Amino acid sequence: xxxxxxxxxxxxGLTSFALSAPAASAFCGxxxxxxxxxxxxxxxKVVLVRDDExxxxxxASDYRGDANEFAMVVPVVDIPLxxxxxxxxxxxxxxxxxxxxxxxxxxxxxNPCEMRYxxxxxxxxxxxxxxxxxxxxxxAEDLGVTIEAEYExxxxxxxILSAEESDGLITWLNQNEYRIPDGAEEVVDAYLKxxxxxxxxxxxxxxxxxxxxxxxIQVAYxxxxxxxxxRLGTVNAEGKQELFVFAITREGRVETTNYRxxxxxxxxxxxxxVKDEFGEFYKxxxxxxxxxxxxxxxxxxxxxxxxWCDPCAANPLSRSELRELGVMWLDEGPQNDIQPxxxxxxRPGPQPVDAFVTxxxxxxxxESFPEDLNFQVxxxxxxxxxxxxxxxxxxxxxxxxEEAGQYAETLVSRWDTEAESLAKLTGWELEEIKQxxxxxxxxxxxxxxxxxxxxxxxxxxxxxN
Amino acid sequence: xxxxxRPHLVCFLRxxxxxxxxxxxxxxxxxxxxxxxxLALSGLFCISFVTSDFSARPFALIAAIIGAMSAQLxxxxxxxxxxxxxxxxxxxxxxxxxxxxxxxxxxxxxxWKSALITxxxxxxLLRANSLWFWLAAGFIAISAKFLVRYHxxxxxxxxxxxxxxxxLIGGSAAWVSPGQWGQAPIFAAFAIGFAALxxxxxxxxxxxxxxxxGFAAMLFGRAFYLGDPIAIPxxxxxxxxxxxxxxxxxxxxxxxxxxxxxxxxxxxxVAALAAWLSWEHHLRGAMLYALAALALLSPVLDRxxxxxxxxxxxxxxxxxxxxxxRGGLRPRPHIVRA
Numbered sequence: 068x069x070x071x072x073x074x075x076x077x078x079x080g081l082t083s084f085a086l087s088a089p090a091a092s093a094f095c096g097x098x099x100x101x102x103x104x105x106x107x108x109x110x111x112k113v114v115l116v117r118d119d120e121x122x123x124x125x126x127a128s129d130y131r132g133d134a135n136e137f138a139m140v141v142p143v144v145d146i147p148l149x150x151x152x153x154x155x156x157x158x159x160x161x162x163x164x165x166x167x168x169x170x171x172x173x174x175x176x177x178n179p180c181e182m183r184y185x186x187x188x189x190x191x192x193x194x195x196x197x198x199x200x201x202x203x204x205x206x207a208e209d210l211g212v213t214i215e216a217e218y219e220x221x222x223x224x225x226x227i228l229s230a231e232e233s234d235g236l237i238t239w240l241n242q243n244e245y246r247i248p249d250g251a252e253e254v255v256d257a258y259l260k261x262x263x264x265x266x267x268x269x270x271x272x273x274x275x276x277x278x279x280x281x282x283x284i285q286v287a288y289x290x291x292x293x294x295x296x297x298r299l300g301t302v303n304a305e306g307k308q309e310l311f312v313f314a315i316t317r318e319g320r321v322e323t324t325n326y327r328x329x330x331x332x333x334x335x336x337x338x339x340x341v342k343d344e345f346g347e348f349y350k351x352x353x354x355x356x357x358x359x360x361x362x363x364x365x366x367x368x369x370x371x372x373x374x375w376c377d378p379c380a381a382n383p384l385s386r387s388e389l390r391e392l393g394v395m396w397l398d399e400g401p402q403n404d405i406q407p408x409x410x411x412x413x414r415p416g417p418q419p420v421d422a423f424v425t426x427x428x429x430x431x432x433x434e435s436f437p438e439d440l441n442f443q444v445x446x447x448x449x450x451x452x453x454x455x456x457x458x459x460x461x462x463x464x465x466x467x468x469e470e471a472g473q474y475a476e477t478l479v480s481r482w483d484t485e486a487e488s489l490a491k492l493t494g495w496e497l498e499e500i501k502q503x504x505x506x507x508x509x510x511x512x513x514x515x516x517x518x519x520x521x522x523x524x525x526x527x528x529x530x531x532n
Numbered sequence: 533x534x535x536x537x538r539p540h541l542v543c544f545l546r547x548x549x550x551x552x553x554x555x556x557x558x559x560x561x562x563x564x565x566x567x568x569x570x571l572a573l574s575g576l577f578c579i580s581f582v583t584s585d586f587s588a589r590p591f592a593l594i595a596a597i598i599g600a601m602s603a604q605l606x607x608x609x610x611x612x613x614x615x616x617x618x619x620x621x622x623x624x625x626x627x628x629x630x631x632x633x634x635x636x637x638x639x640x641x642x643x644w645k646s647a648l649i650t651x652x653x654x655x656x657l658l659r660a661n662s663l664w665f666w667l668a669a670g671f672i673a674i675s676a677k678f679l680v681r682y683h684x685x686x687x688x689x690x691x692x693x694x695x696x697x698x699x700l701i702g703g704s705a706a707w708v709s710p711g712q713w714g715q716a717p718i719f720a721a722f723a724i725g726f727a728a729l730x731x732x733x734x735x736x737x738x739x740x741x742x743x744x745x746g747f748a749a750m751l752f753g754r755a756f757y758l759g760d761p762i763a764i765p766x767x768x769x770x771x772x773x774x775x776x777x778x779x780x781x782x783x784x785x786x787x788x789x790x791x792x793x794x795x796x797x798x799x800x801x802v803a804a805l806a807a808w809l810s811w812e813h814h815l816r817g818a819m820l821y822a823l824a825a826l827a828l829l830s831p832v833l834d835r836x837x838x839x840x841x842x843x844x845x846x847x848x849x850x851x852x853x854x855x856x857x858r859g860g861l862r863p864r865p866h867i868v869r870a
Contacts, residue, residue: 257758292814318704319661322586324711324816325768330585360714367585437763443816446661446705447586 110309112160112283113295116393117316117444120289123393127160127283134222134270137281138245141266142258142296145288146215146227153285154221159392160283163313165381167369167426169331169453171345172378176461179474206242210235215264221282222275228265232256236265245269251302258296287393295440301433307362312427312440315389317396319448320370321425325441328427329364331356335488336456336481338504348455348493353428355494362435369426370451374419378454386420394422423448458485465515475514482509566645572728573652573780576721580656580772584712588655595663596651599670600690604647607678609638646690647674649780653691656776657820658698660706669694669706677786682831689787689823691780696824699817708817710773718770725779736783742796744778746803747819754811777819789830791839798833802826 114125126141207214211231218225230236233256237247245267247255258265268284300308314321322328331353341348356366373383390397397420429436458481465475482504490497504510561567580588650673658669673694677686680693698706713721729737751765782788782802789795802822810818 253759253761257760260758294814322709322711324709325771326711327584327714328586328712363714433761434763437761437767441711441814441816443707444704445659445707445709446702447659448661 110311111300112164112311112313114160114163114283114313114315114392115293115295115321115442116395117293117314117321117442118396120291121287121395122290122293123285123287123395125155125160125283125285125392127155127157128281134275134277134281135272137270139266139268139284140240140245140247140299141268142263142299143227143266143286143288144263144290144292146229146264147266147286147288149216149218149220151287152218152220152225153287154223154282155285155391157280157282159384159388160313162381162384162388163392163424164311166376166379166384167313167371167424168380169333169349169368169455170378170380171342171455171457173342173457173459175459176474178461178463179470180468203243207239210239212236212239219271219274220284222270223268223284224271225266225268225284228267230259230265233259240267248302251299254298254302257298285393287395293442293444295442297429297431297436297439298433301431301436307430307432307435310429310431312425312429314425314427314442314444315373315392315394315422316425316444317421317423318444319423319446320367321427321442321444322367323365323427323440324443325438326436327360327364328367329356329360330451331366331368331428331453332492333451333453334456335492336458336485337489337492338482338485338500338507338509339457339459340503340507341455341489342457345455348489351493351495353430355492357430358494362430362432365440366428367425367451368428368453369424370447370449371424372448372450373422373424376452383420389420389422394420396421460509460514478514479511564645566649568728569649569780570645570652572724573649573656573776575724576772576776577652577656579717579721579724580713583714583717586659586709586712591663592658592660592666593651593655595666596654596658596670597648599667599672600647600651600654600674601644601670603671603674603678604643605639607674608640608642610678612638612640646677646786650674650690650694653776653780654694657691657708657773657817658695658706659709660698660702662705665698665702665706669698672697683834685831685834686787687830688827689781689784692820692823693827695817696820708773708820710771710816713770713772718772718775721772721775725775729779729783736785736788736795738792739788739795739799740778740783742799743782743803744774746800747774747778747806750803750807754807773817774819777823781820782823787827787830789833789837789839791833791837794833794837794839798826798830801829 112127114123114127116123116125126139128137128139204214207228212235213229214226215229216227228236228239230239233252236255236259237252240247255265266286270281295312297308297310300310312321337348353366357364373389376383384392386397429440460478461474463471465471486497486500486504489495489500501510505513561571577588577593581590647670651670654666654669654673658666660666669691673690676688676693677690680687695708699708729740748765748769751768752762754760755762755765782799789798802819805822805826806819809815809821815821
């Protein structure tokens with residue numbers, strides 16, 4: 068089911084969120100920031116909960132315009148009953164987004180002169196923080212459009228439409244103020260020929276509380292095909308579309324079967340200034356990595372057992388939140404037999420849950436993603452996260468002891484590596500990065516290492532002359 | 533096709549003044565068609581390993597090799613023992629049995645090359661969350677080769693039946709990852725696959741092309757029917773699984789029909805069933821299921837359209853005691869001592 072707003076200029080940005088309080092983690096680093104997905108304009112967020120053929124889709128929009136202008140058109144395989152449709156609390160999807168977001172952690176170097184006596188750092192752990200008129204029908208019939216069902220769910224008026232011809236359906240939709248862009252006929256036709264129906268939703272202003280936020284629509288259905296139709300979204304696309312898919316399963320990671328899934332580069336040391344512009348960094352990195360894959364890859368940004376996180380960008384979701392998102396197996400079968408990972412320092416969820424989340428990020432258009440996204444659930448439970456590391460240097464008198472002098476030298480080469488990896492990740496100019504670092508006091512001259520220090524040859528280092 | 537330009541290739545190498553080493557190397561590799569397949573599959577394995585985040589893994593390959601080789605070992609010893617028994621009971625006085633030569637005799641005709649090809653295919657196509665799955669797949673694959681036979685010819689393609697069995701048993705714990713090849717790697721891989729097939733004298737280009745043409749026709753036909761842009765079937769054809777399947781799996785001469793017409797019919801049938809399974813039942817490794825299911829058709833086609841049986845042989849030596857087309861042993865000279 069593709070989430071695509073076809074009305075007006077529906078901005079589907081992702082919600083912003085306040086940074087949660089920094090918490091200590093098992094990495095001995097402090098989690099400092101998560102990437103603000105608000106950066107991506109026109110992004111859709113879709114949560115797919117899948118167990119065998121049972122599926123719950125939650126389609127979230129961050130539409131903040133005139134509610135009157137909002138419309139959603141999604142191809143569906145079957146005619147859902149009223150009980151299969153629900154509206155969810157938008158905070159649920161936001162929480163999931165925060166929990167899975169790429170994260171920044173920071174470490175502080177110790178005084179190198181004291182390091183000799185230093186015992187191994189002990190991991191610290193933090194406790195969990197706490198309808199319709201008859202005229203419309205007739206009109207529909209004339210156009211070969213059948214209204215299979217109509218529901219009022221929350222603030223939405225929902226229709227399930229089937230049609231013989233795409234032309235009739237598109238005419239009907241346009242007459243009823245679903246502005247279907249030109250060029251949609253072929254795509255609509257292809258879905259109709261596959262026997263699919265159309266799920267269309269509009270906001271009923273009488274039932275809308277006037278808040279700027281529209282709640283996500285959820286549909287529960289059963290289908291052997293695990294896919295997400297994205298093609299309608301490519302029809303009127305002005306530029307590329309941004310899509311986040313959060314897939315929750317029992318077994319493990321979810322991957323696309325008809326497009327390459329790629330891990331977003333992770334676990335890199337980056338310069339300290341990235342802390343202030345983490346959003347920009349994430350955006351530039353995603354853009355650069357997409358280009359490297361010729362725009363044809365689906366990026367995996369997070370894959371993790373939902374019982375815990377380390378470091379946590381947000382608390383794991385509670386059982387009730389998961390249930391609301393559609394995790395239908397939580398109350399089935401034996402309970403409480405899953406133990407949280409017995410590792411120190413991790414932040415366990417409120418209760419251990421048998422759920423694994425995969426966060427996929429796609430930037431697509433009709434050219435790079437001609438086909439709908441097909442998924443498969445794999446048994447791979449290897450945890451992966453987008454995590455970037457800041458290492459704060461120790462500042463002091465580098466002439467204090469021999470170790471301090473050596474430390475200053477390692478700092479210089481460390482900063483060079485950080486600058487290079489940042490350039491590689493984001494495509495930013497290496498010289499600009501180095502200049503920015505120097506401005507912040509992260510350069511050879513700032514730590515009193517003479518610059519430019521010629522690198523010693525290995526034989527010079529060998530005998531120390 | 534290969535036969536057409538093989539002499540030229542050798543002459544070319546000779547002309548290049550590379551008579552000694554290059555031609556010798558070429559000839560050594562060219563002695564057995566399976567050498568080319570092993571080289572090509574190793575290349576594909578490396579491409580996958582280097583370019584994909586969810587790639588073929590060396591440990592998986594090792595596990596598959598252990599599974600496949602142990603089954604091959606057991607199977608070879610069993611076959612040799614059976615041959616020996618048949619000889620003994622056939623009333624033949626001939627006692628120059630291979631088994632008398634000890635371990636070498638027991639292991640006569642140990643087809644390690646075929647087992648290696650199967651292991652490579654398994655590690656390229658199959659993904660699982662435990663190494664046991666590759667081990668099991670390798671073992672099942674080769675065991676099926678020895679156990680499921682009809683008229684002396686094995687019915688299932690080993691790698692195919694190995695993957696299908698473990699993914700049916702393992703559920704989501706074992707899966708096929710068809711979409712993890714980038715665009716550049718896929719073209720390189722297609723080139724390697726094609727080259728290997730042309731170079732190997734297995735003479736099975738017909739079935740690979742038959743399948744690819746049949747499958748492409750289905751995809752384009754469907755796109756035409758649905759009114760889809762041409763980009764969709766083109767995108768669907770760029771699949772690593774499709775490539776390994778077409779060039780290295782369905783081309784297996786030992787589990788496909790003997791006559792050319794029958795092979796092409798067989799290829800079309802597999803293409804049609806694969807397309808139907810993926811459209812109607814949304815199976816992700818549809819081709820493999822299609823081939824496994826239709827393998828039973830191969831003996832029928834052999835009966836209807838008989839032809840000469842293919843044998844894996846090195847060009848230098850013929851295999852020990854080849855079986856007749858009926859699966860029986862060729863009669864040995866009956867020597868009666870005075």
